[in-house]
Amino acid sequence: MTITTDATPKTHPFEADVARLLQLMVHSVYSDKDVFLRELISNATDACEKLRYEALSDAALLGDGGATRITVTLDAEARRLTVEDNGIGMGEAELGEALGTIARSGTRAFMERVANAKDAEGSHLIGQFGVGFYSAFMVADQIEVLSRRAGADTAALWSSDGLGAYSIQPVDVAEAPARGTRVVLHLKADATSYTESHTVERTIKSQSGHVPVPIFLKDGPDADPRQIADGAALWTKPKAAITREEYTDFYRSVAGQFDAPAMTLHYRAEGLHEYSVLAFVPETKPFDLFEPDRMGRMKLYVRRVFITDEAQILPRYLRFVRGLVDSDDLPLNMSREMIQDSPILAAIQKGVANRLLADLDKLAGGEAERYLGIWDNFGAVLKEGLYEDYARRETLLGLARFRTTTASGEWRSLKDYAGSLKENQTAIYYATGGDLDRLASSPQLEGFRARGVEVLLLTDQVDSFWVTAGLDYEGKPFKSVMQGLSDLGQIPLLEGQAPPATASAAVEGFIGFVKSTLGQAVADVRVSERLTESAVCLVAPEHGMDRQMEKLLASAGRLGAQSKPILEINPRHELIAKLSGLDEADTSLREDAAHLLFDEARIADGEQPADPRGFSARLARVIGRAVR
Numbered sequence: 001m002t003i004t005t006d007a008t009p010k011t012h013p014f015e016a017d018v019a020r021l022l023q024l025m026v027h028s029v030y031s032d033k034d035v036f037l038r039e040l041i042s043n044a045t046d047a048c049e050k051l052r053y054e055a056l057s058d059a060a061l062l063g064d065g066g067a068t069r070i071t072v073t074l075d076a077e078a079r080r081l082t083v084e085d086n087g088i089g090m091g092e093a094e095l096g097e098a099l100g101t102i103a104r105s106g107t108r109a110f111m112e113r114v115a116n117a118k119d120a121e122g123s124h125l126i127g128q129f130g131v132g133f134y135s136a137f138m139v140a141d142q143i144e145v146l147s148r149r150a151g152a153d154t155a156a157l158w159s160s161d162g163l164g165a166y167s168i169q170p171v172d173v174a175e176a177p178a179r180g181t182r183v184v185l186h187l188k189a190d191a192t193s194y195t196e197s198h199t200v201e202r203t204i205k206s207q208s209g210h211v212p213v214p215i216f217l218k219d220g221p222d223a224d225p226r227q228i229a230d231g232a233a234l235w236t237k238p239k240a241a242i243t244r245e246e247y248t249d250f251y252r253s254v255a256g257q258f259d260a261p262a263m264t265l266h267y268r269a270e271g272l273h274e275y276s277v278l279a280f281v282p283e284t285k286p287f288d289l290f291e292p293d294r295m296g297r298m299k300l301y302v303r304r305v306f307i308t309d310e311a312q313i314l315p316r317y318l319r320f321v322r323g324l325v326d327s328d329d330l331p332l333n334m335s336r337e338m339i340q341d342s343p344i345l346a347a348i349q350k351g352v353a354n355r356l357l358a359d360l361d362k363l364a365g366g367e368a369e370r371y372l373g374i375w376d377n378f379g380a381v382l383k384e385g386l387y388e389d390y391a392r393r394e395t396l397l398g399l400a401r402f403r404t405t406t407a408s409g410e411w412r413s414l415k416d417y418a419g420s421l422k423e424n425q426t427a428i429y430y431a432t433g434g435d436l437d438r439l440a441s442s443p444q445l446e447g448f449r450a451r452g453v454e455v456l457l458l459t460d461q462v463d464s465f466w467v468t469a470g471l472d473y474e475g476k477p478f479k480s481v482m483q484g485l486s487d488l489g490q491i492p493l494l495e496g497q498a499p500p501a502t503a504s505a506a507v508e509g510f511i512g513f514v515k516s517t518l519g520q521a522v523a524d525v526r527v528s529e530r531l532t533e534s535a536v537c538l539v540a541p542e543h544g545m546d547r548q549m550e551k552l553l554a555s556a557g558r559l560g561a562q563s564k565p566i567l568e569i570n571p572r573h574e575l576i577a578k579l580s581g582l583d584e585a586d587t588s589l590r591e592d593a594a595h596l597l598f599d600e601a602r603i604a605d606g607e608q609p610a611d612p613r614g615f616s617a618r619l620a621r622v623i624g625r626a627v628r
């Protein structure tokens with residue numbers, strides 16, 4: 001592009017994150033370079049949609065620029081590919097802001113992942129994540145972006161070789177598009193296939209064939225444009241006329257993801273409110289799923305006009321769903337803020353969430369494997385709904401799947417759990433912790449195993465919250481195996497299990513000694529019903545927080561004082577019997593043992609000994625005595 005301008009270009013360094021991203025892009029061995037086209041067309045589409053929206057309240061913005069469209073021009077001789085739109089455009093300041101920084105929080109999360117990844121893995125990550133405009137540097141060694149904001153009488157040129165800096169300068173409007181943006185890629189020597197008409201046409205049709213803006217292709221700078229995509233929104237077509245590939249391509253363009261949908265929801269609601277929904281559950285987890293400001297990504301259209309992607313169409317715990325809703329009833333001239341409060345939107349929100357959960361439920365029944373894949377990725381998010389969405393908790397409990405203590409280790413539903421309740425079992429038992437394997441071998445589970453009582457193994461952070469929300473399933477409350485008394489006495493033992501021993505006077509005496517030795521460190525020391533093999537374990541007092549929850553809050557700095565645990569002792573354990581039989585005069589060994597038992601219980605819970613130096617000294621003394 002030769003541009004006439006009097007101004008000297010101002011050069012700016014890229015923000016550090018962009019520089020790193022570019023570095024990655026340029027050196028990427030990622031083979032699917034085609035994605036840059038999808039990213040540029042997606043930006044062009046957004047720009048056209050923004051213009052259509054702003055023109056609703058200011059028709060003058062359209063000027064005489066005609067209907068929105070995207071034009072891709074190939075120039076084999078000059079080794080150039082140009083993507084031009086007549087959308088909203090960018091002013092000089094906007095250009096620097098948009099193409100010098102990284103705004104999306106998702107991109108930051110992505111960069112962090114990449115920074116921690118090995119080289120090969122890093123390039124693979126690009127494949128899972130839309131990285132936008134900068135991906136064009138995979139195929140170009142020089143990019144110019146010439147833009148004119150709709151309605152403005154100035155234009156500006158952004159230009160960069162992607163190596164660390166970009167420059168911006170004002171240009172004569174006569175050089176610029178009447179409105180919108182022209183992105184010119186000077187292709188690298190190994191990227192000349194992007195000047196071949198059939199390659200580009202095929203790529204665009206398959207990646208972006210269903211964006212709601214028509215796309216034209218010019219085979220040469222002077223060739224006539226021919227339309228290669230009609231701009232008819234996919235969601236307005238009947239389901240039967242859409243292939244799975246078309247859904248996948250559309251999903252990728254609307255979600256900015258590179259995977260395939262694990263579930264597609266496409267329907268039209270009729271009756272009081274009429275709207276179309278095309279929504280997808282992704283196959284893989286987005287990187288920013290747990291970022292505090294991660295919002296939903298459902299777009300809202302009104303009669304084919306894009307309005308906003310900030311309307312929070314779905315509740316937060318469905319924030320992994322991507323797609324759109326196109327309403328027939330919302331007024332087009334309503335501000336985004338007013339739409340947010342509109343009763344029509346409220347009805348849509350309710351309808352879409354209900355339908356989505358119903359479809360997930362159907363999938364769980366019909367295609368269990370596929371559903372479990374979704375649960376594996378997003379179960380931890382869906383569970384937030386258990387305490388956030390009281391009205392739908394039954395549905396959500398029905399959708400929930402758990403790892404439990406069953407021998408097979410498979411995912412279990414609460415229905416499965418309820419089907420294998422033991423005689424006199426009055427609660428649904430659970431254990432919370434950070435790590436599944438460690439949790440499965442917790443001493444607190446022993447008494448439950450001995451009775452064949454299944455225990456849910458909850459390892460997501462969110463679990464500590466919903467279990468305290470007072471929920472029940474079929475009248476059975478949720479109860480921690482690590483808290484309060486175990487009430488296992490009523491449930492018969494499996495055959496071959498020795499009945500629990502009652503503590504002898506000697507054991508009672510020893511327990512009293514341990515209690516006075518540990519003093520303020522514990523809330524109580526008592527005989528355990530839940531232990532069969534281990535000597536000791538810790539539990540939380542009946543009322544208050546589960547120990548896992550306390551740990552979570554403490555690590556987040558949101559807990560003042562941690563409550564004291566209860567040390568439970570297994571009177572049947574050989575060690576306990578022996579310790580109880582020690583001569584009372586042997587105070588130093590008895591004291592060492594009391595502290596070591598407490599530390600043993602802490603370690604079994606994945607914690608550190610209370611006083612590591614004291615712990616080693618005591619352990620050394622006790623071992624020393626044993627080898628004497």
Ligand code: ADP
Binds near residue numbers: 087090098104132
């Ligand atoms: P994303 O599109 O995900 O925000 P990009 O890096 O692709 O990330 O683009 C950054 C920003 O640049 C966009 O959000 C948009 O504001 C602006 N932009 C890019 N291309 C265009 C375009 N063709 N027209 C108008 N604005 C654009």
